[in-house]
Amino acid sequence: MMKTSDFNFDLPQELIAQDPLEDRSSSRLMVLNKESGEITHRIFHDITEYLQPGDCLVINDTKVIPARLIGTKEDTGAHIEILLLKRKENDVWETLVKPGKKCRPGARVVFGNGELKAEIVDVLEDGNRLVHFEYEGIFEEVLDRLGQMPLPPYITHKLQDKNRYQTVYAKYQGSAAAPTAGLHFTNELLKQIEDMGVNIARVTLHVGLGTFRPVKVENVLEHHMHSEYYNVTETAAKLINDTKRNGGRIIAVGTTSTRTLESVADDNGVIHPGCGNTEIFIYPGYKFKAIDCLITNFHLPESTLLMLVSALAGKDHIMAAYEEAVKERYRFFSFGDAMFIC
Known part of the structure; x- marks a missing residue:
């Protein structure tokens, strides 16, 4: 049995990056050879030395929406936080509401000076709530004024610049979390890569908050992946x-691009265009059909993302690399350093 605890490691709290670096591409880069396990320490903009003309870099052009809304309950003035998860029809969203017990169906919440109002429509099985929004004008613009970036739970600092939790190529709105491997690229670096004769393909995967959901079962195979x-x-x-x-x-570039490609590849590795929802869960033993290499950040202990990189490079190589990253004081998680598995 593959156990969740097999993917645990000791991470000192101070190695969790709280703020993005001034220059995106100057983060550190650990290069890991997936065959030999050999490790090289570089800086992210050195990635060009590991790319070859004719390669294809696949980036996720999703855009994070400022999905965290803080308002007050219309009748009592109680403080309510609503996190947007998934857009449904007719201005209805699936959301996470805190504190939930104060928000039964029919409850109304006001944001800003009333330019956005919400009514709780329904409570779903998992406790998420369907909320209907009322506003004038364009929802995205209202959200941009009133919403905050939904930073991961392990980042406690307030983000000074909203754009730093966005890739420079973010285009299609819909994510509740950033595809963080892409945060290391600058427009200059991408142009340099294209000028080398490397193709850049853009795919879209809207990252859900399920990406931070811990694996709560000890038997990895019993974990139900989010969609x-x-x-x-x-x-x-x-x-x-x-x-x-x-x-x-x-x-x-990132576990999100990986999951997208592996979801649309057939057994011969041919990519088929299309859209839909994926619940693909990649863990050791998985045979990759689409990707050869991966640029990624350093992930949480016992997470599905750590299992995915272990599937690509081998669990022993990954756990040894993570031990080395801790020893060398690499920065971890969303605003942290990068790893290139090749």
Whole structure:
């Protein structure tokens, strides 16, 4: 049996990065050879030395919405926090409401000076709530004025600049968390990579908060993966398939791009365009169909993301690399340093 506790490691609290670096591309980069387990310490912008003309870099162009709304209950003035999870039809969203017990169906919440109002419509099985919003104008613009970035639970500092929890290529709104491996790229670095003859394919996967959900079962195989929406265009699929056919490598930027590609690849590794929801759970023993290499951050102990990277590089190589990262004082999680598994 594969146990969740097999993916535990000791992480000193002070190694959890609380703030983004001034310069995105100057974070550290650990290069891990997935065959030998050999480790090299570099700086992120040195990634160009590990890319080759004809390779394809696959990035996730989802955009994080400022999904955290803080308001007051219309009748009592009690403080209520609503976190947007998934957009439904007609201005209804699936949300996480705190404190939930004060918000039964029919309860109304006011945000800002009343330019946004919400009514609780229904309570779902898992305790999430369906909420209907009322506003004038364009919802995204109202949200931009009133919402805060929904930073992960382990980041306690307030983010000074909203854009630092966004990749420079973020385009399609819908994520409750950033695809953080992409935070290391600057526009200059991406241009340098393109000028080298590396293809850049854009896919979309809207990252849900389930990405932070701990694995609560000891038997890994019993964990139920959260569902996330993806979209792979014909253009992206063609670029990736052509790269493979021409002998180039597919390099996923982040576990989100990885999960997207592995969800739409057939057994021969051919990528099929389309959109839908994926619940793919990748853990050791999984045979990768689409990707060759992965750029990723350092993940939480016992997380599904740590299991995914262990599937690619081997659990022993990954756990040894993480031990080395702790020893070398790498910065962990969303605003932390990067790893290139190749």
